[in-house]
Amino acid sequence: MEKTLDNFSIGEKGIVKMVLGEGKIKRRLFDMGITPGAEVFLRKKAPLGDPIEITLRGYELTLRKTEAACVKVEVQS
Amino acid sequence: MKRFALAGNPNCGKTTLFNSLTGSTAHVGNWPGVTVDKRDGVYKKCAEPVKIIDLPGIYSLSPYTPEELIARNYILDEKPDCVINIVDATNLERNLYLTTQILEMDVPVVVALNMMDAVKKSGDSINAKLLEERLGVPVVEISALKETGLKELMDKAFNESKKIREGSTVLETSPLGHLIGDVKIALKGQNVANPLFHAVKLVEQDEIEANMHKETLPMVEEFKKTFNDEIFGGDFEALVADARYKYISSNFASVLSKKSKDTTKMSKSDKADKVLTHKWWGIPIFLVILFGIFHLTFGEDLLFLGKIFSLPSLEDLGLLNEDGEAINFGVRILATFYDGAVMSPGVWINNVWNDLIVGEFFGWLGGLVEESGMAPWAIGLINNGIFDGISSVLSFLPPILVLFMFFSILEDSGYMARIAFILDRMFRRFGLSGRAFMPMIMGFGCSVPAMINTRTLADDKERTATVRVIPFFSCGAKLPILTAVAGAIVAFFGVGNADVITFSMYVLGIVVAIACVLLMRSTTLKGETPPFIMELPTYHLPQFKNLMAHLWDKTKHFVKKAFTIILASTIVIWALTHFSFNWTFLEDEQVNESILAGIAQLVQPIFTPLGFGSQLGELGWVFVVAVVAGLIAKENVIATFATLAACLAAVTGLDLGELAIDAEDGIDAVQAMIQATGITIPGLIAFIAFNMTTIPCFAAVATAKAELGNKSTYNWTLLFWLASSYVVAAIVYTIGSWWWTLFIWMVAFAGVAAFIIYRNKMAAKRLN
Numbered sequence: 141m142e143k144t145l146d147n148f149s150i151g152e153k154g155i156v157k158m159v160l161g162e163g164k165i166k167r168r169l170f171d172m173g174i175t176p177g178a179e180v181f182l183r184k185k186a187p188l189g190d191p192i193e194i195t196l197r198g199y200e201l202t203l204r205k206t207e208a209a210c211v212k213v214e215v216q217s
Numbered sequence: 218m219k220r221f222a223l224a225g226n227p228n229c230g231k232t233t234l235f236n237s238l239t240g241s242t243a244h245v246g247n248w249p250g251v252t253v254d255k256r257d258g259v260y261k262k263c264a265e266p267v268k269i270i271d272l273p274g275i276y277s278l279s280p281y282t283p284e285e286l287i288a289r290n291y292i293l294d295e296k297p298d299c300v301i302n303i304v305d306a307t308n309l310e311r312n313l314y315l316t317t318q319i320l321e322m323d324v325p326v327v328v329a330l331n332m333m334d335a336v337k338k339s340g341d342s343i344n345a346k347l348l349e350e351r352l353g354v355p356v357v358e359i360s361a362l363k364e365t366g367l368k369e370l371m372d373k374a375f376n377e378s379k380k381i382r383e384g385s386t387v388l389e390t391s392p393l394g395h396l397i398g399d400v401k402i403a404l405k406g407q408n409v410a411n412p413l414f415h416a417v418k419l420v421e422q423d424e425i426e427a428n429m430h431k432e433t434l435p436m437v438e439e440f441k442k443t444f445n446d447e448i449f450g451g452d453f454e455a456l457v458a459d460a461r462y463k464y465i466s467s468n469f470a471s472v473l474s475k476k477s478k479d480t481t482k483m484s485k486s487d488k489a490d491k492v493l494t495h496k497w498w499g500i501p502i503f504l505v506i507l508f509g510i511f512h513l514t515f516g517e518d519l520l521f522l523g524k525i526f527s528l529p530s531l532e533d534l535g536l537l538n539e540d541g542e543a544i545n546f547g548v549r550i551l552a553t554f555y556d557g558a559v560m561s562p563g564v565w566i567n568n569v570w571n572d573l574i575v576g577e578f579f580g581w582l583g584g585l586v587e588e589s590g591m592a593p594w595a596i597g598l599i600n601n602g603i604f605d606g607i608s609s610v611l612s613f614l615p616p617i618l619v620l621f622m623f624f625s626i627l628e629d630s631g632y633m634a635r636i637a638f639i640l641d642r643m644f645r646r647f648g649l650s651g652r653a654f655m656p657m658i659m660g661f662g663c664s665v666p667a668m669i670n671t672r673t674l675a676d677d678k679e680r681t682a683t684v685r686v687i688p689f690f691s692c693g694a695k696l697p698i699l700t701a702v703a704g705a706i707v708a709f710f711g712v713g714n715a716d717v718i719t720f721s722m723y724v725l726g727i728v729v730a731i732a733c734v735l736l737m738r739s740t741t742l743k744g745e746t747p748p749f750i751m752e753l754p755t756y757h758l759p760q761f762k763n764l765m766a767h768l769w770d771k772t773k774h775f776v777k778k779a780f781t782i783i784l785a786s787t788i789v790i791w792a793l794t795h796f797s798f799n800w801t802f803l804e805d806e807q808v809n810e811s812i813l814a815g816i817a818q819l820v821q822p823i824f825t826p827l828g829f830g831s832q833l834g835e836l837g838w839v840f841v842v843a844v845v846a847g848l849i850a851k852e853n854v855i856a857t858f859a860t861l862a863a864c865l866a867a868v869t870g871l872d873l874g875e876l877a878i879d880a881e882d883g884i885d886a887v888q889a890m891i892q893a894t895g896i897t898i899p900g901l902i903a904f905i906a907f908n909m910t911t912i913p914c915f916a917a918v919a920t921a922k923a924e925l926g927n928k929s930t931y932n933w934t935l936l937f938w939l940a941s942s943y944v945v946a947a948i949v950y951t952i953g954s955w956w957w958t959l960f961i962w963m964v965a966f967a968g969v970a971a972f973i974i975y976r977n978k979m980a981a982k983r984l985n
Contacts, residue, residue, distance in 0.1 A: 159455065164281045168750050170458035171277035173311045177463065187499040188642035191651075191749055197310040197462075200753040202638050204645075207748055 141215045145194070145208035148182040154213035155179055161210035173197040174211055220268045220295070221260075221374055224288055224319060225303035226312050227274030228754050230331040234303060234361035235271040236766065238371070262368065263375045270297065276311070278318045278418075280425045282675065292322055293411060298378035299325045301370065303361075306336045306343055307755070309473055310465055316352065317461045321384045321414040325377040326354045329370050334360040341475050348472045353385055362760065384413035387468075391460035393453075396420060396440050403433060421457045486631075486756040493632065499639050506632075507658060510623040514563035514616060514662065515693060523558020530557030549573070567615040579608045594802040597795060598788070606787025606849075607780070614776075616693055618768055620662040624655070624670070625767050629759035634751065641749055647731060648738030650674070650749050653683045657730070660690030664917035666771070668924050676747035682737045684921055685934050688913035689730040689941075691723050694851040695909055699723075701855050701883030702905050706898055709888045718902070726909050729945055733937075739973055741933075786849050786915050794842075817841040827907060827943070828900025828950035836894050840904060850914045855883035862889035899953025903946040911942035 142157060156178045159169050173196055174180070181195040191204040225231045239258025257270045272291055273284035280286060292300060302319050304312040319326055330345055349356040355373045359366035388397055401416035409415055409430070418426040419437050427434055441453065493502060518524060531537050536548045543549040553568035554560045560568070583600045591599075627633045633655060641651030652674050659667035667687045674680040691699070696719075703718035738744070793813040795803050803811055817838040824830035829840040839861045846853035862885075890896070896904075912918060912935060925931045951958040 165748050165750070167277075167279050167281055167454060167458075168748060170455065171279060171314070172750060172752070173314065173462060175455070175459045175462045177459070177466075184494065185496075186494070186638050186642060187496050188639075190642050191638060193494075193638065193753060197308075199308045199311060200755075201750070202634075202753050203750045204641065204748070207750055 142212060143215060145180065145182075145211040145213050146192070146205040148192070148208075148213070148215075150182055150184055152215060153179065153181045154215045156211060157214050158212040159210055160212065161207075165207055166210060169203075169207065169210065172201055174201075180211075180213060218259075218266060218268050219298040219375070219378055220270060221299045221301055221371075221378070222270045222272055222291060222297040223301050223303060224272050224292070224315070225274060225331075226276055226305060226308075226315060228752065229274065229303050229305040229308075229312060230361040231274055231303050232271060233763070234329065234331065234359070234367075235269060236763075237361055237364050237367060238269050260371060263371050267371070267375065275315065277315060280423055286425075292319070292324060293414070297324065299327060299374045301327050301329055301374055303329045303331050306330045306332050306358075307339075309343070309469065310462075313465050313469055314461055317387045317465065318414075318417075320352065320354065321386050321411075321417055323382065323384045323411050323413070325374075325380055325382045327370065327374045327377055328352060328354060328356045329361075329366075330356055330358045331361050333358045334363055334365075341473065344472050344474070348469065351468055351472070354382075384411065386413055386417060387464040388417065388457065388460050391456075391464070393420065393444075393456060393460060396444055399440055400433070400437055403436060404430070407433070417457065421454050484755075489756050490635070494635050494639060503636060503639060506627075510620070511662065513561045514619045514623065516561035517564055518558035519561045520559075528557050528559075531555070533557070563616060563619040566619060567612075570615045571612045575608050575611050579604045594795070597802075598791060602788050602791030603784065606784060606791070611776075614772065617663050617666055618771060620659065621666050621771055622764065622768060624659060624666070625764055626759045627655075629757075629763060631754045631756040634753050637749075637751065638753065645746055647734045648744075648746050649679055649683065649734065650676075650747050652751075653679060656683055656687060657690055660687040660692060663692050663694075664688050664690075664913050665920045668917065668920045671924060674747075676744065678738075678742040678744045679747050681925060681930055681934070682734050682742050684924055685737070685937055686730040686733050688917060688938065689726040689733070689910055691726045691909050692851070692913075692917075694914065697852055697883055698847075698854050698905055698908055701858070701887050702901055704884035705887035705891060706901055708884060709891050710898055712898070722902075722905055722909060725906060725945075725949075729910055729941065733941060736973075739977060743977075790846065790849055813842055813845070814838060817845065826950065827946040828903045828954070829896060833894040833896055833900075837896075839890060839894070840896070844904075844908065844911070847908055848912055848915065848918075850916070851908065854908060855886065858883060858886040858890055862886040862893075897954065899950050902953060903950035906949045907942045907946035909942075910938070910945045912938040 145154075148154070156174055156176050158176060159166055159174060161169075178196050183193045183195050183200065185192050186202075191202050192208055193200055193202045195201075223231050223235055235256070235258065238260045257268055260267045260269050270291065272288040275282075275285045275288050278285060278289045280289070291297070300319055300322075302316050304316060316328060328348070330343065330348070333343070336343060343358075345356045345358050355377060357366055357370040357373055359370050361367075386397065388394060397413075397416050397420055400419055401412045404412040404415055404419075415426060415430065419430060419433065420441070492498065495502070512519075522528065531543070531548065531552060532541070536544055536551070538544050543552055549572070553572060554565040583604055586596055586599050586604075589596075624633075627636070636655060637651035639651070640654045644651050644653055653671075656667045656670040656674075659670055664687050667690070668684050671680050671683050671687075674683060699719045699722050700715065703713075703715040703722075706718065707713055707715045790813070793816075794811045796812055797803055797807075797810045798812055798815060818835075818841075821833075821838050821841050822831045824841060825832060829837060831837065833840070839858075842861065843854045843857045846857040887901075891901070913921075918935075921934060922931050925934060948962055952962065
């Protein structure tokens with residue numbers, strides 16, 4: 141199943157399929173390692189539900205839901 | 218001198234390495250992005266001294282952030298003799314992403330594998346030999362913190378710097394290899410330096426590159442047409458980033474061997490994080506920590522022990538004489554940390570510093586001057602002008618340093634990044650990111666460290682907006698104004714409650730700050746809410762060495778300022794209050810004949826809409842003088858009141874009754890002022906509001922100037938402070954005096970809001 145990263149619930153894992161959006165934000169996501177094939181794991185959400193914290197490539201990254209909405213992920217069980 | 222540049226990801230230990238190499242005390246924090254600009258120092262243990270340049274931490278060489286541009290331009294234009302690429306060994310994959318880009322430049326590179334001690338401790342291992350083979354440049358294992366491997370690193374770098382290295386790329390074997398190769402050959406034909414780097418960036422459609430090589434661009438586009446990838450289509454930026462990471466995971470994964478594959482096991486850092494950013498407990502814990510910091514810095518009743526156990530005061534214990542002074546030196550020392558309550562460490566340090574060290578020292582110096590037989594004006598200048606000025610500035614050192622220490626611990630430990638994570642959602646509403654919270658809250662202590670802290674904000678406009686509203690978070694020095702005026706209102710008019718007035722002024726400051734941020738972010742500082750994509754560093758214990766280095770740096774900075782700009786300003790103010798227009802020296806009591814009083818009377822009418830202008834008659838200028846004195850340091854406001862109240866009594870023959878006028882008791886001084894000028898309650902509250910939101914003290918203004926960098930931004934900031942305080946005080950005064958003016962203000966604000974919204978809509982329409 142494919143969905144965008146902002147719709148993930150805590151503990152879900154997946155493989156990045158595609159990064160939408162453009163310019164600065166997209167480039168930033170790439171530079172931080174969110175590229176197709178990268179494994180991401182939703183670690184937690186901030187107390188107010190946004191931003192989210194993910195684990196990828198062995199480190200912790202936080203991003204807002206609006207930015208996470210650019211990331212299409214194939215969910216893995 | 219040879220120049221070596223340090224390049225690496227934020228938070229990879231670059232600044233620690235820089236400090237270890239150069240012995241400098243540059244600031245290190247566990248917060249991505251502490252080095253905003255580049256700095257340099259000298260390393261002396263090579264065959265010849267080498268200049269080390271610490272570039273800002275970057276994740277990539279893309280053109281989107283100022284840090285990345287600084288680093289990229291430095292390496293390309295200034296051509297260092299060697300680039301030392303620091304790689305965080307605990308986070309190999311993402312760090313090597315930058316390495317693959319640096320390797321594309323025609324510059325000698327040495328990779329420093331940092332934090333090897335942490336890797337070994339976790340039982341993992343990294344095959345540095347294999348990494349060296351695959352990268353094609355020397356790799357040295359180091360620990361910047363424990364200072365191991367540094368000599369070897371620098372010797373290797375020195376060796377490499379004698380060689381000429383041509384850029385290499387990991388993209389060679391990717392589907393893009395041919396395309397990049399063709400562009401590189403074309404650029405080389407045009408004698409472009411760093412052809413490979415530029416070729417890759419051109420293929421990536423990098424904005425800067427596209428502008429630089431306009432003639433080559435059509436050719437690149439032509440090449441690109443022949444290329445089509447099934448996944449990415451024509452998105453070359455994605456293709457390149459993807460190819461780099463693919464190469465890294467397939468070639469360098471074998472370099473790292475993990476002890477256990479069990480990733481579900483929680484490390485200490487994970488456990489701490491689970492509590493500190495908990496869904497329910499996260500925010501309460503943060504509030505408790507914040508309260509704790511302020512309590513430990515400013516609290517005069519530690520853990521409320523005094524209140525809880527009703528501890529006896531020094532007076533109750535019979536340790537004070539009739540004048541309220543300590544009966545012996547032992548009691549003086551006791552008084553620094555105990556008086557009916559145990560004082561917090563911050564207050565204790567403050568008392569020791571001010572009562573025992575600075576106070577004694579300047580008292581002694583002052584005594585020497587008094588007895589020196591100099592002219593009275595010279596004694597006045599030295600004692601009241603210079604010494605009082607310097608000692609009042611130095612008296613701020615303890616709270617600033619203590620507050621700074623706590624915030625450094627938060628930063629160094631990695632918790633600060635989590636605070637931004639927790640609070641981002643709230644701050645987004647005002648067009649800011651969660652990172653803006655810390656500087657604002659620090660403003661309650663002192664604006665100076667708060668403004669310095671805005672360096673952690675990535676977005677320039679967000680930074681400017683934050684610096685501008687920091688003074689509205691009422692600092693420690695403004696508190697005496699609040700308590701004195703509020704106390705006087707209650708005592709003189711017999712209305713209200715001093716605590717409620719004080720508290721509501723704090724709230725007013727916050728409301729004004731929020732309103733101003735909203736206003737600026739929708740007009741002059743308009744911009745997208747800055748994106749929030751941030752690394753959350755692993756928690757670690759703060760390093761004592763770093764902490765001390767940081768504090769020392771701050772002290773140097775502050776003392777330097779005290780002896781330059783602030784010293785100059787106190788001399789000027791002193792001269793203006795002690796000389797008349799025909800340059801005769803005036804005693805303290807003749808202050809109303811001084812140049813300052815003359816100027817103040819001239820500008821007095823301007824303050825009429827604020828309630829402390831012309832309506833106060835010929836003595837009303839004292840409030841103006843107090844405001845002006847407050848521009849040097851906010852505690853001057855009440856001190857000025859004390860001096861002026863005594864003068865007023867002498868001038869008018871007003872009976873001040875029982876009111877003892879001295880600087881110690883601001884409440885009495887303010888009551889005398891009320892009696893002499895007949896100022897109303899709304900006028901008094903407007904006066905506090907004006908002081909709270911106007912141009913902050915000299916130290917803060919100087920800091921703002923340094924932090925804003927840009928001259929015109931700084932000038933606009935001064936104007937903004939003047940305008941905001943004028944409007945806020947006018948609102949307070951008019952609504953306080955005539956409640957129905959509330960509706961006029963509301964209509965005016967609705968009008969302004971409607972105008973801004975309309976204009977922004979039109980602008981958006983034009984864009985479409």
